[in-house]
Every structure is written in C-alpha cells, then in structure tokens.
Amino acid sequence: MGNSKSSAMSKEILEDLKLHTKFSENELSQWYENFQKTCPSGRINPEEFEAIYARFFPDSDAKIYAQHVFRSFDTNDDGTLDFKEYIIALHMTSGGKTQRKLEWAFSLFDVDKNGYITKSEVGEICQAIFKLIPKEDQEKLPADENTPEKRAEKLWSYFNKKDNERLAEGEFIQGVLENENALRLIQYEPMK
Incomplete structure (x- = not known):
C-alpha cells in the first residue's frame, strides 16, 4: 500500500542511484521531491536545464555550456533528462570519482x-x-x-x-x- 504513491521514487532507481552516486537515500529522496515539484512531467527539457545552470553561474553566459552538458547526459537521446539522468549529471559534475x-x-x-x-x-x-x-x-x-x-x-x-x-x-x-x-x-x- 505504501508503494502505491505514483510520486515516490522506485526502489530500483533508488538502489541504483545509491550504488552509483555519493548521495544518501535521504538526499536522493529530497532531490526527487524537489525534482517532482520543479518538473511535474518527470523530465527536464534543455531550456529548464539552461535555467538551472544560469543560477549556478549568475555572472556568466552559461547557455552554450549547459547545452553541451545536457547533450552529454541525455544518454537515451530523447531530448529530455529524467530523474536518474539528472542525478547522475549532478553527481558527475559535483564530485564523482x-x-x-x-x-x-x-x-x-x-x-x-x-x-x-x-x-x-x-x-x-x-x-x-x-x-x-x-x-x-x-x-x-x-x-x-x-x-x-x-x-x-x-x-x-x-x-x-x-x-x-x-x-x-x-x-x-x-x-x-x-x-x-x-x-x-x-x-x-x-x-x-
């Protein structure tokens, strides 16, 4: 019954992200909750990603770099990032091995x-x-x-x-x- 909430992250994705990133289960749950609020469709498009990047580099022109970063993380080439691709992107750019x-x-x-x-x-x-x-x-x-x-x-x-x-x-x-x-x-x- 507790797993019937459609807004909850699947156990499979959670376990995979815990295994492949430095983020804890609690951190991943918080990221997921924020992701769902920001992107109710469950996907980030290039424009939304550029806006996120622009906040990290307020004194710079981050648009072109964000487009390249987006391309590199859109592993299935569908023109969007799902939660898993987004978290992998965060992990890789913020402190992966x-x-x-x-x-x-x-x-x-x-x-x-x-x-x-x-x-x-x-x-x-x-x-x-x-x-x-x-x-x-x-x-x-x-x-x-x-x-x-x-x-x-x-x-x-x-x-x-x-x-x-x-x-x-x-x-x-x-x-x-x-x-x-x-x-x-x-x-x-x-x-x-």
Missing part, C-alpha cells in the same frame, strides 16, 4: 558523439567554458590561455596530436591524468 568524471568530460567534448574528439570539438567546448568565466577573471588568466582559442590550442597540445588527428577516450583520459594543467583547462573553477 576522477576516472568517471573524465569519462563524462570525454562525452562532453565528443560533440558529435562519434567516439572521438577532434581539435575543432576541443575549440567548441573551450568557447563554451570561456563564457562561464567572468570578464574580471578572464583578465587574470595566463597569456597562453586568455582567449578560448589559446585555451583550446594549449589543451590540444597536451595530447601530442596533429591538428587533423582524432583523440580516443583512453588517450583523452590518460593525457588529462598525466597533466594537471590539462585537468584545469577542461573545466572552469571559479577563482577564490
């Missing part, structure tokens, strides 16, 4: 979802990341990464690839793990 975060970062950079990253895809994501950085922080960046193009060029150089070559997931992860500057360049951490 390094290996899993890098797997996600690869999917973020793999814009066309063909299993490889090209230099132009690196440029596209670096453009989006750069828009997250407030103008006053952009001015404090080192000279070799103070534009999206320079940032992309510097990041691409860590992978020892020619401009027309492709980068596989394992090469991406290894290249980032071997160079903390690459790790810093694939994300935006607000300056303290």
